Amino acid sequence: MSGEFSLIDKYFAHKQQQRKDVVLAQGDDCAIVAPPADSHIAISTDTLVSGTHFLSDADPAWIAHKALASNISDLAAMGASPAWVSMGISLPEVNEPWLERFCSAFFSLADYYGIQLIGGDTTKGPLTITLTVQGTIPHGKALTRGGANSGDWIYVTGFLGDAKAGLDVILENNISADKAFNHELEKRHFKSTPRVLAGIALRDIASAAIDISDGLISDLGHILKRSNVGARIDVDLLPISSELMQFVNSLDIAKQYALTSGEEYELCFTVPEANRGQLETALSNTPFTCIGQITGTGNLDLHSNDQPLDWQLGGYDHFKVSQ
Structure with a gap:
């Protein structure tokens, strides 16, 4: 140049x-x-x-x-x-x-x-x-994807699904121009908040962690594979913003957005039962939600109202999505 x-x-x-x-x-x-x-x-x-x-x-x-x-x-x-x-x-x-x-x-x-x-x-x-x-x-304090154990609890920070909704706004997919929250969702697609302080606070608390860049389904799957465990997710516990709910106007669709939305850049992490009591203090300035538990099997099972769900969902794929 x-x-x-x-x-x-x-x-x-x-x-x-x-x-x-x-x-x-x-x-x-x-x-x-x-x-x-x-x-x-x-x-x-x-x-x-x-x-x-x-x-x-x-x-x-x-x-x-x-x-x-x-x-x-x-x-x-x-x-x-x-x-x-x-x-x-x-x-x-x-x-x-x-x-x-x-x-x-x-x-x-x-x-x-x-x-x-x-x-x-x-x-x-x-x-x-x-x-x-x-x-x-x-030394010895790094969080990895490979430390989750059966019985650990699964958490995420922030809300999930907004980045996917923001992408829909950008691509003008199924949106109404008079919805005041469209701009906010587009902003959230671009302007994520890296959870640096949360990651540092979790060094001695979490057993495994990953950031959500390819969708919760996909990224939690990386933890399960590296840790050789399974997971049970209660989709009713997924943190969903009011803007996302208004955008899709369907609770089930909002949950599916939360499970598959890429480029969220929130953290998904697992915590042993013995460490759960430390979270409120450690993450006092970061919103977090427990969404399920690690199991001994190698499957990722979705449940709602204690009933299994047969949702065939995949993560975000950079080679399939064009903006």
Whole structure:
């Protein structure tokens, strides 16, 4: 891209105070960081592509939030404290008003979570944003997908289903233009809240955790597979917002949205019976709901009013959904 380095200097370099653990940031072949003693580094990479994860005319501030928040959510699911991020971005052209809004929102969210941009790359091409986030976890404290045991209770944070409803608004699927909550659902699709403090608080309480990026059905399935257990979910306990209920106007459909909605970036986690009493204090500032229990079998069973449900549902698939 012509003027790549001037573009980096103008929009990406020197926008944040340097963390004390950053030895060398942008401007060299590699960044250098100094992780805390007795800590491991958690690393996650995610890519957002125009036409798949957002429409080309979407608000660049919302795109920036979605890109960074979705990556920070991976750190939250591991109980990691966010520290550093690298960005690779391709742009079809240099659109300065677009970059101003994108970078303003990106650095605002980064500063809020104490995460520093330490490097990356810019190039010309279809609009694509790839982030690699890194965080720190004390030795032996990482939350994983593989620790759930029979009898553990299953919890989720926040509400579920709003991101899918927001996607319907964006794609104009089954919506009415005069519904005042449409904009709020669209906003929730883009502007999730990474549950970083909840993840850190759960380090010594939860037995397993995952963030909900591909739908509760799919992501809980990852915990079950890694832990070699099953689960029983009471769909009547799923946390559903009033906006979602008004949007779909059907309790059963709202429950199915909650089970399958991708890109929620809430946490799903399991807790042994002995640790349940600690949750109210540990998650005092985070809404959470118990939705079921881990079982000894390898199945995921859905129930309502103590009756089994035969809902054939799948998770969110990035290769099947086009925005």
